[in-house]
Amino acid sequence: FLHTDIMGLRVLATAGSESNREVIAKALCNNKYINAYGPTENTVQATAWEYTANDVLPVVIPIGKPISNTQIYIQNGDQLCGIGMPGELCIAGEGLARGYLNQAELTAEKFVKNPYGEGRMYRSGDLARWLPDGNIEFMGRIDEQVKIRGFRIELGEIESKLREIAGICDAAVIAREDRGGDKALYAYVVSEEQISISEIRNCLSRTLPEYMIPAYMMQIEKMPVTRNGKLDKKALPEIVAKSEKEYIAPRNEMEEKLCKVFQEVLGVEKVGIKDSFFELGGHSLKAIRVINKIEAELDVRLPLKILFIHNTVEALCEQIKNRDAAMESYETIPYAEKKEYYLMSSAQKRIYLINQ
Numbered sequence: 183f184l185h186t187d188i189m190g191l192r193v194l195a196t197a198g199s200e201s202n203r204e205v206i207a208k209a210l211c212n213n214k215y216i217n218a219y220g221p222t223e224n225t226v227q228a229t230a231w232e233y234t235a236n237d238v239l240p241v242v243i244p245i246g247k248p249i250s251n252t253q254i255y256i257q258n259g260d261q262l263c264g265i266g267m268p269g270e271l272c273i274a275g276e277g278l279a280r281g282y283l284n285q286a287e288l289t290a291e292k293f294v295k296n297p298y299g300e301g302r303m304y305r306s307g308d309l310a311r312w313l314p315d316g317n318i319e320f321m322g323r324i325d326e327q328v329k330i331r332g333f334r335i336e337l338g339e340i341e342s343k344l345r346e347i348a349g350i351c352d353a354a355v356i357a358r359e360d361r362g363g364d365k366a367l368y369a370y371v372v373s374e375e376q377i378s379i380s381e382i383r384n385c386l387s388r389t390l391p392e393y394m395i396p397a398y399m400m401q402i403e404k405m406p407v408t409r410n411g412k413l414d415k416k417a418l419p420e421i422v423a424k425s426e427k428e429y430i431a432p433r434n435e436m437e438e439k440l441c442k443v444f445q446e447v448l449g450v451e452k453v454g455i456k457d458s459f460f461e462l463g464g465h466s467l468k469a470i471r472v473i474n475k476i477e478a479e480l481d482v483r484l485p486l487k488i489l490f491i492h493n494t495v496e497a498l499c500e501q502i503k504n505r506d507a508a509m510e511s512y513e514t515i516p517y518a519e520k521k522e523y524y525l526m527s528s529a530q531k532r533i534y535l536i537n538q
Contacts, residue, residue, distance in 0.1 A: 195218050203351050216232050264312070309339075343386055343390055397465055
């Protein structure tokens with residue numbers, strides 16, 4: 183509809199795919215814009231959000247509040263979610279369909295007894311959360327949940343946090359294997375201005391745990407979409423990890439060895455002494471590998487937290503030179519009194535397999 187003439191309309195309502203600022207900018211020639219949400223199983227519409235040119239445009243475009251004769255529940259498992267907590271969006275009310283034709287099993291799975299009231303409830307499979315003002319934020323599909331380094335991650339939650347960063351108007355996050363064969367998060371952002379990847383990483387670190395921060399990020403002009411307007415994940419470009427800083431070559435033997443360790447663990451061709459380990463795709467498990475390699479090749483044992491604080495080759499070299507001071511608060515785990523073998527934990531098994 184962005185290529186059609188809609189000047190004569192007083193009210194414009196869209197549904198069927200996510201709205202964005204481009205859609206709203208096109209709709210501002212009208213008196214009112216409505217962003218509607220609802221699956222076919224609920225006779226199309228379940229929620230609506232109204233916007234006029236006099237209103238303040240939110241960073242994330244919500245899907246609104248339940249329409250008349252419709253109830254919305256957001257739940258995680260069998261528990262209702264509080265404000266800000268992501269969960270599955272469920273719909274009850276007069277608009278529900280009877281079920282799927284000749285698919286009794288699927289009907290029983292999706293159209294369940296409403297535990298909060300009369301009648302049935304439809305489990306949409308969509309991820310959403312309540313906003314403080316009573317509106318609902320759509321966060322993608324639950325079946326897009328991925329598992330990275332043992333953690334279950336909702337890609338839509340990361341995308342939502344990216345869109346909250348000043349200057350970013352659209353974002354997409356996918357999971358794919360990196361050059362080292364590890365599954366990693368890749369983030370793509372759209373902005374009208376040049377955005378610092380380091381600043382994006384810093385902003386995300388204030389609200390997300392380390393394992394949810396994408397290892398690879400890239401700014402692109404616009405999101406590639408399919409013919410029906412959905413994100414075309416296959417058309418997203420490959421991200422080659424590189425530092426935003428000017429390359430500075432190693433100046434001594436220790437820096438050369440550390441640069442080589444970073445290159446081997448991160449799978450990048452060239453690392454400078456001021457390049458950040460985490461900007462080049464590093465994460466906690468790769469940090470453990472770096473610490474192990476430093477111990478094996480430089481005969482220096484450092485606590486893991488050192489790399490998280492001093493994450494460049496230059497800074498790490500300073501810590502190694504002053505390792506006596508760095509090790510003052512470091513205590514090794516004492517050996518067991520009896521010579522026994524203990525089963526490895528899940529995390530230890532992953533580290534063992536990575537190092538093979």
